[in-house]
Amino acid sequence: MVNPGTSWVEGGNVTRTADVWILDRTDSVGTTDGTRALGAELTKRGLRVEAVDWESLTPSCLPAGVLRQDGRFEVPRLAVVCSRVLTRHAPGHLADEFAWLGLLDEAGTRLVNPLRGLGAYHNKIRQVAALAAVGLPVPPTRVARTPEDVDACLAQWRDVVVKPPHGHASVDILRLRAAGPDSPHPGGLGTRTGILVWHLLQRHRALCVQRYVANPGRDLRIVVIGSRVVACYYHVNTAPDGNTHHPLYPHGWAAAELPPGAEELALRATRTLGLDVASLDLLEGPDGPVIIEVNPSLSAWSSIERTEHDRSPHGITHAYADLLCDLLGS
Ligand SMILES: Nc1ncnc2c1ncn2[C@@H]1O[C@H](COP(=O)(O)OP(=O)(O)O)[C@@H](O)[C@H]1O
Ligand SMILES: [Mg+2]
Incomplete structure (x- = not known):
């Protein structure tokens, strides 16, 4: 359920100045082609759209929501959460990012994707x-908290992929194969691989281990x-x-x-x-x-828009705008 254009906060009427925010971290990348195309399409349909840098917002506790750079309390009717909001956070701060998105959610902003799916x-x-x-169908998967746990997976599956539970862009992913019968090491991990796995565990505390597909x-x-x-x-x-x-x-x-x-x-x-x-x-x-x-999320879709990879009847941006308009009931 999306809130109407205004909401009652601490006894005052707060006007929502935007229908849609496209939330991203724009410090290093600026506004992407996808954001520009989606913004233009939604604007054409009469919606007020703004590309907002997630870093520029300050969480607001009472009322729940966020403050703009000039201190104004403001929440949109709907916010598209781009992938960088959740992949370029400071180390260890992921729980905070979800909490700040939760404040927007509680203020009545329809998040895309919804917070429950994003968080869980x-x-x-x-x-x-x-x-x-x-x-x-998913690969057989276990959690490893020690190098011995990884060894046990290797002994059973012989060929595994090890990755951080919150990884992205293939950072810190390893494919490991069980050492041969002439290996000097009793476990599946050789010395060098054992060192790598130890360091990954120091960094991530637990690892996702999967049978290699x-x-x-x-x-x-x-x-x-x-x-x-x-x-x-x-x-x-x-x-x-x-x-x-x-x-x-x-x-x-x-x-x-x-x-x-x-x-x-x-x-x-x-x-x-x-x-x-x-x-x-x-x-x-x-x-x-x-x-x-x-x-x-959808990232960098402009590069495939209207190419042989695009299967939508009127282009990916159009399909994305249709969905957001449906969610807004407009
Ligand atoms: N169990 C697996 N078997 C074979 N290849 C895998 C397996 N898991 C991951 N990969 C390869 O590694 C890539 C990155 O893994 P993924 O789980 O998508 O992590 P990331 O979040 O870093 O993208 C996949 O796109 C796939 O090519
Ligand atoms: Mg991936």
């Missing part, structure tokens, strides 16, 4: 658990807006070791057909996590598509 499933372990609980060296990226798939393409792995993505080797792009059943998987996964929009990564495993990650 930002953690990869919980996300996998929620998807597995409704029968969606054999795949043709590419992710199938599926973009969902509301209840439809609006884009689909391959992210082709260019890392020299051919393992998981490497943050320093940007993936290539290639045209993809949707494998049978993949559309239904993507829509069910998005619904299960309570998201309005999502970018999913699937791998084409030996037994069919496996969901690796559901990212709760």
